[in-house]
Amino acid sequence: MADDNLSAAADHNNLAELERVGAGTAIAGEIFGLVGKSQFFAEFSQEDIADLAAYMDVYRAQPGQMIIREGDAGDFMMLIVDGEVDILKKSFRVAQQHMTSAGPGMTLGEMSMIDGEPRFATCIASQLTVFAVLTRDSMAKIILDHPSLGSKILIKMVTMLSLRLRQTSARLLRVMEENR
Amino acid sequence: MADDNLSAAADHNNLAELERVGAGTAIAGEIFGLVGKSQFFAEFSQEDIADLAAYMDVYRAQPGQMIIREGDAGDFMMLIVDGEVDILKKSFRVAQQHMTSAGPGMTLGEMSMIDGEPRFATCIASQLTVFAVLTRDSMAKIILDHPSLGSKILIKMVTMLSLRLRQTSARLLRVMEENR
Numbered sequence: 001m002a003d004d005n006l007s008a009a010a011d012h013n014n015l016a017e018l019e020r021v022g023a024g025t026a027i028a029g030e031i032f033g034l035v036g037k038s039q040f041f042a043e044f045s046q047e048d049i050a051d052l053a054a055y056m057d058v059y060r061a062q063p064g065q066m067i068i069r070e071g072d073a074g075d076f077m078m079l080i081v082d083g084e085v086d087i088l089k090k091s092f093r094v095a096q097q098h099m100t101s102a103g104p105g106m107t108l109g110e111m112s113m114i115d116g117e118p119r120f121a122t123c124i125a126s127q128l129t130v131f132a133v134l135t136r137d138s139m140a141k142i143i144l145d146h147p148s149l150g151s152k153i154l155i156k157m158v159t160m161l162s163l164r165l166r167q168t169s170a171r172l173l174r175v176m177e178e179n180r
Numbered sequence: 181m182a183d184d185n186l187s188a189a190a191d192h193n194n195l196a197e198l199e200r201v202g203a204g205t206a207i208a209g210e211i212f213g214l215v216g217k218s219q220f221f222a223e224f225s226q227e228d229i230a231d232l233a234a235y236m237d238v239y240r241a242q243p244g245q246m247i248i249r250e251g252d253a254g255d256f257m258m259l260i261v262d263g264e265v266d267i268l269k270k271s272f273r274v275a276q277q278h279m280t281s282a283g284p285g286m287t288l289g290e291m292s293m294i295d296g297e298p299r300f301a302t303c304i305a306s307q308l309t310v311f312a313v314l315t316r317d318s319m320a321k322i323i324l325d326h327p328s329l330g331s332k333i334l335i336k337m338v339t340m341l342s343l344r345l346r347q348t349s350a351r352l353l354r355v356m357e358e359n360r
Contacts, residue, residue: 089349089353091353091357097353099353111338111345111346114335114338114339114342115339115342115343117343120346120349143328143331147327147328147331148323148327150327151323151327151330151331151334154331154334154335154338157334158290158334158338159294159295161341161342161345162290162291162294162295162297162341163295164345165291165341165345165348166291166297166300168352171352172348173279175356176277176355177271178359179359
């Protein structure tokens with residue numbers, strides 16, 4: 001999509017263009033399969049995962065399909081169940097810079113889901129990708145209806161953001177040193 | 181302190197060397213004063229803050245005193261009530277690199293408090309600094325005893341970590357571009 005469409009499409013919901021596979025409960029089994037593989041679900045009981053799955057929807061993206069667009073308003077996070085997603089960011093000199101990739105068990109989009117700020121980067125499926133979506137409204141409901149599960153999810157988010165912040169800060173420090 | 185002491189002191193608690201001012205309830209007034217100034221307390225009610233203060237202890241650090249040491253095990257986060265803290269990180273070429281500074285209303289140390297990994301950076305008071313401490317055990321108690329307050333605190337942590345991750349990633353991208 002052309003860059004000059006980006007600002008006009010600030011409230012565009014890319015999910016609407018993707019194939020909705022079904023309710024999270026339909027793939028609770030696959031989500032169980034991620035337990036152990038996924039940092040996100042360490043310390044979650046089977047019951048926790050069944051409860052959480054009931055608040056999620058599952059989508060499928062074809063290779064090359066955009067799931068999240070930098071600058072958009074975004075109210076959901078996604079858990080990759082299968083496939084791979086490229087994370088790209090616009091920079092001053094380059095149209096899109098590849099920052100990293102994410103695979104099964106990893107989450108994306110939790111920053112905008114929680115803080116309501118525009119999407120920081122673009123996420124594009126690099127292969128056929130199945131992912132479960134948790135919206136801000138569903139997260140609010142979980143906190144009210146299942147406070148203990150809500151806390152576990154939030155603690156996981158803090159843990160994963162901390163890990164990324166440590167990695168990004170360490171990378172920044174290295175790059176700054178190389179520049180001296 | 182000499183660098184070669186760092187690994188030996190991995191479980192050293194710097195708080196033990198600092199002046200404990202009293203229980204958080206004693207400075208609930210000052211904490212109320214931070215509301216509005218502090219991102220951390222936006223959306224907290226007076227009652228929330230009174231509840232939270234009951235789980236905190238207040239310390240005072242003299243200029244130059246170390247509060248958190250990079251590489252240590254750490255089980256608390258701190259909320260700066262008054263003063264200023266320098267954040268420093270060891271790098272390959274430089275003994276200590278100044279990364280940023282933090283002032284009243286800002287929190288430090290929540291990454292290690294939640295994920296249990298070693299402290300990522302060193303925090304030194306650059307002036308007389310008063311701060312409130314929340315330990316991992318107290319956080320666990322809040323989640324059990326006041327689940328709604330627990331969720332609010334965790335949501336704030338996610339928000340603040342997201343902001344820092346956005347800022348750090350943007351800075352990394354800029355530095356990488358300057359290198360080309």
